[in-house]
Amino acid sequence: MNGSKFNILAQRVLALITATITMSLFSGCGNKPLLTELETNKLLIIIKGTYESNSPQPWSLPAICSDSACSSYSADHLNLVRDDNIKICTGDNGTCLGDVNPTAFMLDIAEMKLVSKSLSHFKFSNNRQTFAFSLNDAEPFFNGFGTMMDNDDVPADVYPAVLVYVRKMLMDGAIKFVPSGSGWSPSSVWDTFAEKALPSFNFNQYQVSSHYDKLRLEGLYLNRVYPLIIPIRDYMESWVFNKKFPYTVLEIRFVVKNFVKKYEYENYENNSYGVIHYYAFSDSLSDVDNDETVIGGNLLTVARTYTPGFVGEIRGANNRANAAHIIAIPANEDPKKYTLSSASVRKSNNCNIPQMPGETYASSISHQLDIKLRTEKFKVDWNKKVPSSCMYLDNIDNAGKAYVQNWDSYAGETEGFMIPTLAVFNNPAVSNSYIIENVSPGSYDLYISSVAPTYGQLYKDGEFIKYQYCPVTVTTTGFTDAIGNSSSIDFP
Amino acid sequence: MNFNKRFYIPIIAAAVMICQVSAFAYKERKDYFAKPQIGGWFGPVTPLGLIGKKVETNLGGGIFVRFTFPYQFLKFGIDSSYQQFKSKGVNELQFIPVYGNVLFQLPIDIPVRFQFKAGAGVGWVYIKPDKLTNWDPIFMAGFEVSFPAGRLVNIGLRIDYIYIYEGYIKGSKNGGHILNTGVQLYFNI
Numbered sequence: 001m002n003g004s005k006f007n008i009l010a011q012r013v014l015a016l017i018t019a020t021i022t023m024s025l026f027s028g029c030g031n032k033p034l035l036t037e038l039e040t041n042k043l044l045i046i047i048k049g050t051y052e053s054n055s056p057q058p059w060s061l062p063a064i065c066s067d068s069a070c071s072s073y074s075a076d077h078l079n080l081v082r083d084d085n086i087k088i089c090t091g092d093n094g095t096c097l098g099d100v101n102p103t104a105f106m107l108d109i110a111e112m113k114l115v116s117k118s119l120s121h122f123k124f125s126n127n128r129q130t131f132a133f134s135l136n137d138a139e140p141f142f143n144g145f146g147t148m149m150d151n152d153d154v155p156a157d158v159y160p161a162v163l164v165y166v167r168k169m170l171m172d173g174a175i176k177f178v179p180s181g182s183g184w185s186p187s188s189v190w191d192t193f194a195e196k197a198l199p200s201f202n203f204n205q206y207q208v209s210s211h212y213d214k215l216r217l218e219g220l221y222l223n224r225v226y227p228l229i230i231p232i233r234d235y236m237e238s239w240v241f242n243k244k245f246p247y248t249v250l251e252i253r254f255v256v257k258n259f260v261k262k263y264e265y266e267n268y269e270n271n272s273y274g275v276i277h278y279y280a281f282s283d284s285l286s287d288v289d290n291d292e293t294v295i296g297g298n299l300l301t302v303a304r305t306y307t308p309g310f311v312g313e314i315r316g317a318n319n320r321a322n323a324a325h326i327i328a329i330p331a332n333e334d335p336k337k338y339t340l341s342s343a344s345v346r347k348s349n350n351c352n353i354p355q356m357p358g359e360t361y362a363s364s365i366s367h368q369l370d371i372k373l374r375t376e377k378f379k380v381d382w383n384k385k386v387p388s389s390c391m392y393l394d395n396i397d398n399a400g401k402a403y404v405q406n407w408d409s410y411a412g413e414t415e416g417f418m419i420p421t422l423a424v425f426n427n428p429a430v431s432n433s434y435i436i437e438n439v440s441p442g443s444y445d446l447y448i449s450s451v452a453p454t455y456g457q458l459y460k461d462g463e464f465i466k467y468q469y470c471p472v473t474v475t476t477t478g479f480t481d482a483i484g485n486s487s488s489i490d491f492p
Numbered sequence: 493m494n495f496n497k498r499f500y501i502p503i504i505a506a507a508v509m510i511c512q513v514s515a516f517a518y519k520e521r522k523d524y525f526a527k528p529q530i531g532g533w534f535g536p537v538t539p540l541g542l543i544g545k546k547v548e549t550n551l552g553g554g555i556f557v558r559f560t561f562p563y564q565f566l567k568f569g570i571d572s573s574y575q576q577f578k579s580k581g582v583n584e585l586q587f588i589p590v591y592g593n594v595l596f597q598l599p600i601d602i603p604v605r606f607q608f609k610a611g612a613g614v615g616w617v618y619i620k621p622d623k624l625t626n627w628d629p630i631f632m633a634g635f636e637v638s639f640p641a642g643r644l645v646n647i648g649l650r651i652d653y654i655y656i657y658e659g660y661i662k663g664s665k666n667g668g669h670i671l672n673t674g675v676q677l678y679f680n681i
Binding site: 034036122123155 | 543580619658661663665
């Protein structure tokens with residue numbers, strides 16, 4: 001190839017390259033810096049362990065001992081923290097001493113995914129994350145600030161739900177009581193968290209199903225915690241993620257604070273009989289009976305989103321005498337979705353009949369005899385309940401109908417139960433003014449509880465009083481109630 | 493004398509030609525590599541730095557052409573390739589650079605050719621999950637080792653560093669650093 005031809009070709013190619021670079025420089029005006037976009041996260045995930053979205057009630061876990069020598073358990077511990085599923089090692093009258101209060105809550109999450117409206121899953125947080133929280137008010141997880149999680153961004157879309165794959169949930173303070181000559185002798189129960197052995201207990205294994213699941217065929221494959229499906233209840237019933245906003249916060253709350261109770265189950269491992277006490281979430285919603293190991297249906301969660309800078313707040317005064325929760329729910333929504341119809345929905349179910357003890361391979365003679373005794377007791381209890389309270393088998397036409405209806409209405413209440421997206425705690429003895437923060441613009445009905453919250457219990461129907469001038473409309477500049485008051489939402 | 497001239501001239505001519513044959517052979521060996529070249533490369537492409545934390549190494553490949561300047565050891569090349577970087581999550585980066593570069597071959601006479609190169613061009617950048625694209629200017633520098641294997645074929649190894657420049661865009665905090673490595677096969681045409 002001779003020199004002049006090459007020169008012409010080279011000049012033409014160089015000109016082309018220069019033109020392309022120049023064009024790209026000009027076309028870059030108004031474009032987004034893509035590599036910076038790849039790294040910046042516009043979506044923040046915050047998890048909280050409280051019923052309230054901000055200003056939570058302080059920890060009020062009762063002291064376990066009635067005196068400094070710990071000669072007996074305190075009345076509050078026996079009434080509020082000890083669940084009624086504890087029948088063997090009750091702790092009444094100074095028996096079975098050795099239990100301790102829990103001090104830490106540990107969480108092990110495998111990953112999180114977002115579900116879009118077309119039901120495709122986005123692996124936006126594909127890392128395992130472990131957390132350990134102390135059960136006190138200094139912990140951001142429990143004091144209303146929340147803890148941030150690791151995540152990537154997702155495409156701009158509408159997302160109705162988030163999936164959280166919970167591997168483990170542990171609390172310390174689990175004790176195993178072994179019968180011995182001098183009574184029940186306690187020892188710590190050890191479990192593994194983040195590949196370390198700790199004196200703790202992973203109660204997540206028993207949250208996989210609830211008692212209600214065990215009554216159905218679906219119970220064979222249903223898993224309530226892996227993944228844990230949390231609907232994102234925003235004002236528009238879904239979350240529209242828009243990348244125009246610099247940040248969007250997805251807040252996921254687990255009800256842990258003031259909701260911890262002690263449970264019991266029998267253990268025949270290693271040919272030694274023992275009774276294990278462990279701490280898990282209160283069975284206020286899905287009651288756990290004695291002799292039952294499954295505690296599912298009690299992991300209460302709620303998720304909501306808001307865009308910082310495009311939120312308002314609701315402020316006012318609690319002029320009542322009692323400490324109370326103030327909640328804000330979407331306007332015209334039925335408040336019964338947030339309350340229970342009775343102290344135990346399961347015990348009020350007429351068809352809550354005893355379950356036959358399962359066939360297990362007993363490892364010792366005493367275990368085998370226990371199974372036989374339980375089977376006999378089951379027959380006695382069953383005959384007491386059926387058919388007087390549950391039309392189960394006495395009428396061939398109605399056989400099964402009442403049973404199905406009763407459990408369907410039980411499921412309708414427990415599966416449809418919701419935690420309010422916005423809630424605060426207010427104690428007028430400290431200060432009677434409250435603020436509900438980070439409220440997305442919209443119309444809300446406000447309610448205040450007529451009674452002070454009881455440790456470990458959810459509110460019942462009728463315990464919420466509606467604000468008289470609903471709905472309260474919130475904008476980014478302020479709020480107004482139905483009669484035009486824009487300064488303070490007060491509960492007289 | 494006439495008889496001697498006629499006799500010796502062919503002998504001298506033959507001797508000169510024999511000597512020149514070897515000289516021609518030397519020139520041709522160099523010439524083959526100095527011909528225009530076209531080929532392709534294939535190998536691992538690695539994101540470095542901050543974007544290396546978001547996306548992972550993958551395999552990439554490309555094609556290139558080269559022309560030699562009148563000065564034998566200087567070449568001009570045009571290069572393009574396709575590089576897709578995925579991650580375990582939802583992040584993804586697709587990159588198609590198109591650039592011109594100048595190659596300088598070390599002028600030492602050994603069977604292996606070392607070449608240093610530097611150049612500039614544009615790159616098409618596409619990110620997921622944002623699903624945004626852009627044409628950004630790029631700058632590159634690299635090094636090549638080539639083994640001419642005959643008159644037609646050359647086999648080589650390359651290592652290139654590409655820098656994606658986004659500083660002129662408002663809001664940009666960093667550029668992209670990408671390392672291309674691989675084997676290449678190219679032909680003298």
